[in-house]
Amino acid sequence: MSKKTASEEKLDPRVKRTRALIEQAFMALLAEKGFSSITVQDITQRAEVNRATFYAHFADKYALLEAAIQHAFRLALEKRTLNACHFSEANLRALVVTVCEFISQSDAHCKTCDSQFETLVEKEVxxxxxxxxxxxxxxxGSEIDLKTAATAASWTIYGLALQWSREKGKPRPKAEQFAEQILPLVAVYFKPREVSKTAQG
Amino acid sequence: MSKKTASEEKLDPRVKRTRALIEQAFMALLAEKGFSSITVQDITQRAEVNRATFYAHFADKYALLEAAIQHAFRLALEKRTLNACHFSEANLRALVVTVCEFISQSDAHCKTCDSQFETLVEKEVxxxxxxxxxxxxxxxGSEIDLKTAATAASWTIYGLALQWSREKGKPRPKAEQFAEQILPLVAVYFKPREVSKTAQG
DNA sequence: TTGCTTATACAACAGTTGTAGATAATGTAA
DNA sequence: TTACATTATCTACAACTGTTGTATAAGCAA
Incomplete structure (x- = not known):
């Protein structure tokens, strides 16, 4: 328990402070206006940090957003103890729910979700x-090529979760129900080596 | 046949000329350097068009890239007559091949494919x-919800094609072979209402 | 041709960006 | 404490952005 996450390793307290200030200011701004209309100036001004200092920590505002998303989604996974666990149908369901909720919370938290923002969320998640x-x-051990299965599964999960989060017309089902519905579409990729015919349907 | 594509409708010849100049210059620049290091100045300078004129046609360089990709991929689809056709396994294979080739041509055509570039390609394609x-x-008429099937299929196709285009280590298979391999993963979404067992393989 | 409309060129503007160099403040270890 | 290393601040800079107003040129219709 002595070693925290890599991102929490012993750091100069000034660095921790500065980064925290920047991230806080950034989050606050995201709640007020769209990502693309937020400038580095806005951020550093609200964080009460010099603008040059910002660039000592992040290449640009896109790097900051990426880091923020990475951190936030990691937390979301940990909330359901999905960080480093084994496979099970329950965990797969939990993963889908996590992604659904993360996307809809992102949308809710941000005043104007521009496409740049959504794009970076998508990439990192x-x-x-x-x-x-x-x-x-x-x-x-998967039936088909591992990389292929992982790619297909991850893209399918994200795509469907995104589609779910955008259903506006009809009142959409709860994330849990939705996960249950699409489970068969995703579970295909997690069949172990034994061939079990189609007796399951 | 009198009506061309919407994008080719009768337009002021000056507009057509200007847009063509801009797009040409842009393509030429893409072959030389990465998208993010291309400035609007670069483009208008090479196109021999005033910078203010650029903004009369595109909101920013991202809008230009989006338009260019849209146009290019539409052409790629038309090349295999996939624009407005019916479903068949052969067409599905052709679609996968088209996507594979489009992605790898994008990579080849561009000096440095930054993530912004790849991201916009992904979104539009x-x-x-x-x-x-x-x-x-x-x-x-699909077995499962239409929107859901379309989402899952499109994300899976793009994700797998992208993965294919990035295989560096082992010499990757031809796009056609690859399409054949992954066909069963995608064809699932195109089973019509009748359940035809697994007698097809 | 004439007259009207629209596109482009040009120049100037305030605001943002990313970087660099010098200085001051802070953390750390002896 | 002192001495050293790291970090933050401050200032200035050239470059790019997106917009505006005006003048010129090109298209088009009568």
Whole structure:
């Protein structure tokens, strides 16, 4: 328990402070206006940090958003103890629910979700989904090529979750119900080596 | 036959000229350097067009890229007569091949494919895949919810094609072979209402 | 042709960006 | 404490952005 996450390793307290200030200011701004209309100036001004200092920590505002999303989604996974666990149908359901809720919370938290914002969310979240799915598949050994299965599964999960989060007309089902519905579409990729015919349907 | 594509409708010849100049200059620049290091100045300078004129046609360089990709991928689809056609396994294979080749040509054509570039390619190409898949599914009537099937199919196709285009280590199979391999993973979404067992393999 | 409309060129503007160099403040270890 | 290393601040800079107003040129219709 002595070693925290890599991102929490012993750091100069000034660095921790500065980053925290920047991230806080950034989050606050996201709640007020769209990502593309947020400038580095806005951020550093609200964070009460010099603008040059910002660039000592992040290449640009896109890097900041990426880091923020990475951190936030990791937390979302940990909330359901999906960080480093084994595969099970329950965990797969939990993963889908996590992604659904993360996307809709992102939308809710941000005043104007521009496409740049959504795009970066997608990229980072899908990356983490794939990472986890690969881990699962390594453990159970997949019927088809591992990389292929992981790719197909992660893209399908993210795509469907995104579609769910955008259903406006009809009142959409709860995330749990939705996960249950699409489970058969995703579970295909987690069949271990034994061929079990089509007796399951 | 009198009506051309919407994008080719009778337009002021000055507009057509200007847009063509801009797009040409842009393509030439893409072959030389990465998208993010291309400035609007670069483009207008090479196109011999005033910078203010650029903004009369595109909101920013991202809008230009989006338009260019949209145009290019539409052409790629037309090349295999996949624009407005019915569903068949052969067409599905052709679609996968088209996507594979489009992605790898994008990579080849561009000096440095930054993530912004790849991201915009992904967004636009996937959108068009989904559009086509929805058309197909409307015709044959899908087993599961149409939107859901179209989403899952389009995301899976793009994800797998992208993965294929990035295989570096081992010499990757031809696009046609690859399409054949992954066909069963995608064809699932195109089963019409009748359940035909697994007698087809 | 004439007259009207629309597109482009040009120049100037305030605001943002990313970087660099010098200085001050802070953390750390002896 | 002192001495050293790291970090943050401050200032200035050239470049790019997106917009505006005006003048010129090109298209088009009578």
């Amino acid at each position: 899908r990356r983490q989904i794939q990472e986890l799915v690969e881990l699962w598949l390594e453990q159970i | 996937r959108r068009q895949i989904q559009e086509l898949v929805e058309l197909w599914l409307e015709q044959i």
